[in-house]
Amino acid sequence: MNFRNNGVKPTGLRSRIGVLALTGCCILPAPYARAGEPGALLLQVEDCAGPWRSQTNIPGYLGTGFKTSNAAGVAETAMRGKVTVPRAGCYAVWARGYEGGGSDRSFFVSVNALDLRPTHISREAQGFSWQRAGEVELTPGEAEVVIHDHGDSFEVADAVLLTDDLQYDPARAEQARRVLPDGAAENRRLVDTLIAQTVNEAEAGHARWAQAMERRETWEPARQELQRRFQATVGLEPLPARTPLNARILGETPRDGYKVQRLLFESRPGFVVTANVYVPLPADRETRAPVAARFPAVLCPPGHWQFAKAQEQVQARCIGLAKLGFLALSYDPFGQGERNVEGNGHQEYFRTVLAGRNNMSYMLWDTMRALDYLLTRDDVDPDRIACTGASGGGLNTLYVAALDERLKVAIPVVYTTSFREFLGTRLDHCPCSHLPGLAGYADMGDLAALIAPRPLLLLAAQQDPMFTVRGAQEALAEALPAYRAYGCEEHVQLREFSCGHDYNQPMREALYGFVRKHLNGEGDGAPTAEPALTLEPVDSPALRCFDAGHVPSTAATVRSLARQDALALREQLPPAEGADRAALRKVLAWPTGALPTAMAEPVSGGTRPGVPEKILLRAADGVALPGLLLPAGPEAPTAVCLDENGAQNALDTAPTAALRGAGWNVVALDLRGWGETRGREHLLATDSLLWGRPLVTQRALDLLAAVTHLRTRGDLAQPMVLLAKGPSAGMVSLVASALGGGFAAVAVDGLPESLLDLFDSGVPAGCAVWNLLTAADVPHLKALSRCPVRVPFGPVRDLVAWARQAAEAQR
Secondary structure, three states: OEOOOOOOOOOOOOOOOOOOOOOOOOOOOOOOOOOOOOOOEEEEEHHOOOOOEEEOOOOOOOOOOOOOOOOOOOOEEEEEEEEEEEEEEEEEEEEEEEEEOOOOEEEEEOOOOOOOOOOOOOOOEEEEEEEEEEEEEEOHHHHHEEEOOOOOOOEEEEEEEEOOOOOOOOOHHHHHOOOOHHHHHHHHHHHHHHHHHHHHHHHHHHHHHHHHHHHHHHHHHHHHHHHHHHHHOOOOOOOOOOOOOOOEEEEEEEEEEEEEEEEEEEEEEHHHEEEEEEOOOOOOOOOOOOOOOOOOEEOOOOOOOOOOOOOOOHHHHHHHHHHOOEEEEEEEEEEEOOOOOOOOOHHHHHHHHHHHOHHHHHHOOOOOHHHHHHHHHOOEEEEEEEEEOOOOOHHHHHHHHHHHHOOOOOEEOOOOOOOHHHOOOOOOOHHHHHOOHHOOOOOOOHHOOOOOOOEEEEEEEOOOOOOOOOHHHHHHHHHHHHHHOOOOHHHHHEEOOOOOOOOHHHHHHHHHHHHHHHHHOOOOOOOOOOOOOOOOOOOOOOOOOOOOOOOOOOOOOOOOOOOOHHHHHHHHHHHHHOOOHHHHHHOOOOOOOOOOOEEEEOOOOOOOOOOOOEEEEEOOOOOEEEEEOOOOOOOOOEEEEEEEOEEEEEHOHHHHHHHHHHHHHEEEEOOOOOHOOOOHHHHHHHHHHHHHHOOOHHHHHOOOOHHHHOOOOOOOOOOOOEEOHHHHHHHHHHHHHHHOOOOOEEEEOOOOOHHHHHHHOOOEEEEEEHHHHOOOOOHHHHHHHOOOOOOOOOOOHHHHHHHHHHHHOOO
């Protein structure tokens, strides 16, 4: 394969704009055209045709996302677009993509079948960047642009830019408009601020429960209150109906000292759970474990292991327990093992929270229904049932034991921690761990205290980077007073192991000794040696409930169940004109009293005519809110533009160009976690929900604080028109208008008519608000706004005329 690899050629031609038009799409104004600078148009890769997958999980992209080949090795597929070249000439071709992370993510662009050089080859670099692919001679008319895979890892392509000014550098143009000297540092400051706020709330909540734990007579009523609040937080208040389990043993396979049964049951109607039951058999030649008429039983929910119930660590403890005389049940959590199907992923969390649910609403109920199933068996002793799991299975164990007292013993492994340590890792944890609002009233040790006086064994790993030993120690210290109040301090223990995030043999042996003591009354709780084990292959027919390896396509999913809940809530909402502002304030955790303000900071560098003025504001909590202003004069109307992809993107849209052409002042703002402070959206969203103040609320407050400051300037006409692009920006704008007001009009593009429409495309993390549909849907947000609202933008000319009419009506 030959690649054209040209350097920059000197040219005497004056700067011209290389116009690029994607067939079938609207033509946007030159996104990098500035007064005194060359211009070019941007081709967003997400607008190209082809099978590469659109994604948004890596921060720093332009537009609405990027595309990845999602192929191991070099993909045969490509992304294609048609462009219209306005005039003949030599065009520089720039590619924007992501590189690094130790992998070769390179790709190459071809124009009219001419292959340009591969870009984004570095394995060491980290992030999105513009790289020059080469040059191509073009004649007027239609040309084909194709993006090809080149590296052996997952390629990440973001945009292609053509310009006939060979000296033009889009990366330099981007840098010239940056307000912050170090956006990454500001993002870290934002994360640190959020963690501190969340930890402070959790520790203040713990202090209240700790005071009640000092005496049994004060702890008992406090315990009931905490348990009630926690049950509501996991979305199980009231508990769902105990519908028929429709349990079926599909078959069983005898092994040495035990047999494995393949079990199906439905925790909710149609919500199929695939499980294995390990039942002790007589004549275990190794341990000679006695076989009783009724066995003590241990529920073993897996963690976020790849193979779920078939995972090595899960099989090992189930076999070990069975060979020691315990019946063990393990099942596939939704989104894992045989339940890893569309609509069952753990990212469904962002859909579920809109209806007052979360991942644990389904996972804990699966475990409770598995317990219901065990109680139907005549070979299980109902008074001797324990639960244990590692990582996500430890989460499951801790939380279900806090709520369901039918469990007599709990052994959560490599999970229990303090929120200070949990959040302090600064990792993007699975949203399973982020129960909305939990940190607003309790720490994790308080939930462990709910298990008292039942025996509780915490197992922690000294080399675990996610759930630290220190966090387990802090959680133990929080729970210990409750055990003292019952006079059974010896019933709670923490044991530490020299290993990483695991449930290894020494840990399992600690489990065996603990359940032998507390379920069977045998031994002193010291570790019990593990019997010899022979594991099944992860795809063994002895473990699989379905030949296809997954539940039927007709089975209910988390998405379908959450949609049912969302539909039911929407039907209970009043008509939009009867929307309840107080209810909206409650679900958003909107502050009472005066709203916070923003303070301006000086920005280095002067201003030039036609070049955006840089603005830097600080929210009350110190978070940076950079912005760009294109002034037109103090008498000109003012538009505030939001784009969740950043203020630079907000200036590069057709509506913004039209407003500028019509003589408007245009201000583009980056709210927290957008644009220059973009990054860690998943962490920001999930940690905010754990705290109890969603990102929508924080960003709406940022917007109102920034606009309040802008109103103090003498060069911007009032009131302002607000334009927002994207679902998250749209939500923020409607909330700010509904609960703060002060805008002449609000126009939103990219937000559907109902939040339920996002169930198909996916709910952005920044849109997730716990229980929002108990208070409002999009029509209610529009009705509560204190000004005219337009959704969507519609034709640009009509939008500008509508905005001018609204502004003039308010002046």
